[in-house]
Amino acid sequence: MALKLIKDGNQISSQEPEFSELNKFCEENVIDLTFEWIAGQFWLHSDLPKEKPIGIEIDRELSRHEDYLKKSSVHKELLAKSIGVKGAHRPQVLDLTAGMLGDSLLMLAFGCEVWATERHPVIRFLIQSALKNAQHPKLQNFHFEATSAQQILEHGPKTEVIYFDPMFEDANDKASPRKEMRIFRNLVGSDQDAIAVFETALNRKAKRLVVKRPRHSANLSQAPSVQYIGKSTRYDVYFSV
Ligand SMILES: C[S@@+](CC[C@H](N)C(=O)[O-])C[C@H]1O[C@@H](n2cnc3c(N)ncnc32)[C@H](O)[C@@H]1O
Structure with a gap:
C-alpha cells in the first residue's frame, strides 16, 4: 500500500523525512492515499473520484x-x-x-x-x-x-x-x-x-x-x-x- 504525492501533474518522491509519518500510516493501515500540491499546499484526494480534494484554506x-x-x-x-x-x-x-x-x-x-x-x-x-x-x-x-x-x-x-x-x-x-x-x-x-x-x-x-x-x-x-x-x-x- 502506498503514499502517492502529485505536483504539477507529476508524481514526486515520498521518501523525504516530512512524509515518513504518512508512509508509516499507509503501510500500517494497508491504505492508499494520494496528496496533490495545489496553490501552495497539499490536498488529500477524496476516496470518491468526482469529489474535490480536501484541504484547509x-x-x-x-x-x-x-x-x-x-x-x-x-x-x-x-x-x-x-x-x-x-x-x-x-x-x-x-x-x-x-x-x-x-x-x-x-x-x-x-x-x-x-x-x-x-x-x-x-x-x-x-x-x-x-x-x-x-x-x-x-x-x-x-x-x-x-x-x-x-x-x-x-x-x-x-x-x-x-x-x-x-x-x-x-x-x-x-x-x-x-x-x-x-x-x-x-x-x-x-x-x-x-x-x-x-x-x-x-x-x-x-x-x-x-x-x-x-x-x-x-x-x-x-x-x-x-x-x-x-x-x-x-x-x-x-x-x-
Ligand atoms: C470531530 S474532529 C474535530 C473537528 C474540529 N473541531 C473542527 O472543527 O474541524 C476530532 C479530531 O480530533 C482528533 N483527536 C481525537 N482524539 C484526540 C486526542 N486524544 N488527541 C489528539 N487529537 C485527537 C481526531 O483525530 C480528529 O481529527
Missing part, C-alpha cells in the same frame, strides 16, 4: 469568519458563549481536537488565543501544510502542536478554556452526509478514548471545559453545568469546582 476561512463577524455580533455565536466570550473578554483556549481547524479558526476570528493539537498523521499533515501556506495576521495567536490531547494536557499551557470535540458516536448520532465528516469517519474512525480524555481534561480544572456534541447525543460522561444548544450541535460546558 486558512486565510480564506479566517477572512470569511471576520467578514461575517463584522455583520453579526460575536456575542450571538453559541461557540463564543460556550467558551465565555463576554464584552471585550476573549479567553485563551486549548483545543484538544484540532481536526480540520474549523473551530480553532472560528475562535481565532473571535479574537481568542488558541493552542491546538491533533494526533492523526493525515490530519496533522494537512494542518501543517496549510499553516505553512497561510499568512493571516490572526495566526500570531495560533499555536499548533502535533501531539495528543493527553500530552498537551500534561505539558501544555494552562488556559482558561479547554475545548474538546471528539469523534464519539452513540446510538442517537445520525450518519452525517457532509463530505468532510465521511472522510473523517473513514480515516480517523471513532475516538474510543474520548471519555478518558474528558476525565483528564476535567481534572485539569480549567475555568471551563467545553465539549462539542451532536445535538441529540448523550452526555460524554457526566451532566454538564450549562448547555448551549444549536440546530445540530450542542456545547456542553463544565465549570471548574
